[in-house]
Amino acid sequence: MFEGVESSTILVVEDNPTNIKVVFNLLRDVGLRVLIAKDGESALKKLEDVLPDLILLDVMMPGISGFETCHLIKENPSTQAIPVIFMTALADTENKIKGFELGAVDYITKPFQQNEVLARVNLHLKLCKLTQELAEKNRELLNLNLCLEEKVEEKTSEIKSMQSQLVLQEKMSSLGQLIAGIAHEIKNPIGFIESNLKPAYDYAENLIDLVKLYQTYYPQPVSEIRERLVNTEFDYVAEDFPQLLRSLEEGTKRLTYISQAMRTFCRSDQSLPEVFDVHQGLDSTLLILKHRLQRNEQRPAIQVIKDYDQLPLITCFPGQLNQVFMNVLANAIDALDEAYQQGEIFQGDNQGNCIIIQTRYAEADQQVWITIQDNGVGIPLAIQKQIFDYLFTTKKVGKGTGLGLSITREVMEHHQGKIEVESIPNQGTTFRLKLPVEVSFAPDNSITAS
Numbered sequence: 112m113f114e115g116v117e118s119s120t121i122l123v124v125e126d127n128p129t130n131i132k133v134v135f136n137l138l139r140d141v142g143l144r145v146l147i148a149k150d151g152e153s154a155l156k157k158l159e160d161v162l163p164d165l166i167l168l169d170v171m172m173p174g175i176s177g178f179e180t181c182h183l184i185k186e187n188p189s190t191q192a193i194p195v196i197f198m199t200a201l202a203d204t205e206n207k208i209k210g211f212e213l214g215a216v217d218y219i220t221k222p223f224q225q226n227e228v229l230a231r232v233n234l235h236l237k238l239c240k241l242t243q244e245l246a247e248k249n250r251e252l253l254n255l256n257l258c259l260e261e262k263v264e265e266k267t268s269e270i271k272s273m274q275s276q277l278v279l280q281e282k283m284s285s286l287g288q289l290i291a292g293i294a295h296e297i298k299n300p301i302g303f304i305e306s307n308l309k310p311a312y313d314y315a316e317n318l319i320d321l322v323k324l325y326q327t328y329y330p331q332p333v334s335e336i337r338e339r340l341v342n343t344e345f346d347y348v349a350e351d352f353p354q355l356l357r358s359l360e361e362g363t364k365r366l367t368y369i370s371q372a373m374r375t376f377c378r379s380d381q382s383l384p385e386v387f388d389v390h391q392g393l394d395s396t397l398l399i400l401k402h403r404l405q406r407n408e409q410r411p412a413i414q415v416i417k418d419y420d421q422l423p424l425i426t427c428f429p430g431q432l433n434q435v436f437m438n439v440l441a442n443a444i445d446a447l448d449e450a451y452q453q454g455e456i457f458q459g460d461n462q463g464n465c466i467i468i469q470t471r472y473a474e475a476d477q478q479v480w481i482t483i484q485d486n487g488v489g490i491p492l493a494i495q496k497q498i499f500d501y502l503f504t505t506k507k508v509g510k511g512t513g514l515g516l517s518i519t520r521e522v523m524e525h526h527q528g529k530i531e532v533e534s535i536p537n538q539g540t541t542f543r544l545k546l547p548v549e550v551s552f553a554p555d556n557s558i559t560a561s
């Protein structure tokens with residue numbers, strides 16, 4: 112008996128000296144610590160100093176009754192958990208029930224049966240201990256659960272962000288492949304047109320010359336031919352046709368350039384770094400963005416001012432860097448669009464809206480610097496730290512994704528480069544990209560050609 116609860120303290124509240132003696136000896140003999148209070152008031156007073164593990168409470172006492180004492184014990188948060196056993200000579204059911212209703216856990220009838228007293232005390236001490244242990248375990252479980260939930264949430268959002276990144280990468284690469292495919296497909300027909308233009312030019316010239324020769328030798332042809340010459344506006348056609356062919360030639364030249372730029376832009380051969388002409392990358396990106404730079408209903412055309420230095424070729428993943436140029440330039444255009452929508456900034460400003468692209472070779476650092484500056488809406492100071500965050504956007508749904516700059520930062524890190532931003536709200540923004548000329552890429556991403 113009493114294993115595990117030997118050092119428990121029992122408070123006995125009893126006014127009858129004989130009863131006190133019996134209970135005291137009984138409990139002390141089994142090794143329990145026993146405290147005595149002779150009435151309800153002194154019991155409550157004692158409870159201010161000590162918290163016993165169990166209370167044996169007489170029902171009939173001078174002063175406040177056992178029931179009242181029990182009620183007060185159960186009302187006080189610091190004592191309410193202590194189990195109370197009533198000791199009573201009142202064997203009627205009504206009183207027993209009243210005791211239970213007041214929160215007692217058990218009752219012992221007087222005169223005391225020693226074994227019964229010990230058995231009930233032992234039982235409730237153990238129950239109480241078990242309850243406490245259970246509560247403790249419950250708390251631990253709850254904490255564990257909270258931890259787990261947090262972990263699961265963390266992992267879920269990690270997975271979600273990985274998923275959307277994968278989806279994006281997938282989209283980008285299939286879009287890249289599509290563009291590269293189109294660029295490749297239109298290359299042959301363009302070549303075909305281009306190669307036929309020269310003979311077409313020669314044939315036309317010969318035919319026109321031939322007609323002119325006829326006119327020289329037969330200045331008075333039959334009326335049918337005269338009419339035809341007038342109806343077909345021969346003189347005009349003879350003069351215009353070569354020009355028309357020249358503009359066709361110009362058109363095909365542009366198509367060739369666009370197809371070339373599209374292929375440059377999409378060079379997504381991601382496995383090996385390559386040497387890359389930064390200016391070619393910037394120019395092909397500008398060409399792809401050309402439709403967005405043009406005049407529209409809201410604003411005049413955006414002027415692009417290039418201030419290019421002499422740059423060495425750099426080692427990089429060209430597809431990725433072109434994506435960076437694209438992201439930063441597209442943001443600059445968005446910022447200018449927005450400035451016009453707000454309608455405040457450029458009215459009467461003869462400088463107009465422009466994007467300045469400056470490149471510099473920082474020879475001492477062996478770096479290439481690319482500065483892209485716009486005079487758009489600018490970035491409020493409060494959010495300048497957030498713009499590189501994944502999914503951060505201030506743009507409307509459908510317009511912004513909040514991916515551009517986070518991808519940009521990643522690519523710059525991958526290239527051991529840096530991206531810096533300076534912005535004054537309502538005046539404009541400057542992004543500076545710093546790229547080392549030579550990079551050795553981590554072997555898990557790629558193998559440096561040697």
Ligand SMILES: Nc1ncnc2c1ncn2[C@@H]1O[C@H](COP(=O)(O)OP(=O)(O)O)[C@@H](O)[C@H]1O
Binds near residue numbers: 438513514
């Ligand atoms: N040139 C710029 N001028 C003003 N704000 C910019 C500029 N570039 C980026 N920002 C701000 O940074 C945010 C994040 O840009 P980005 O990652 O490209 O996402 P998105 O363009 O899809 O919003 C933009 O929503 C915008 O608030």
Ligand SMILES: [Mg+2]
Binds near residue numbers: 441442513515516
């Ligand atoms: Mg963007």
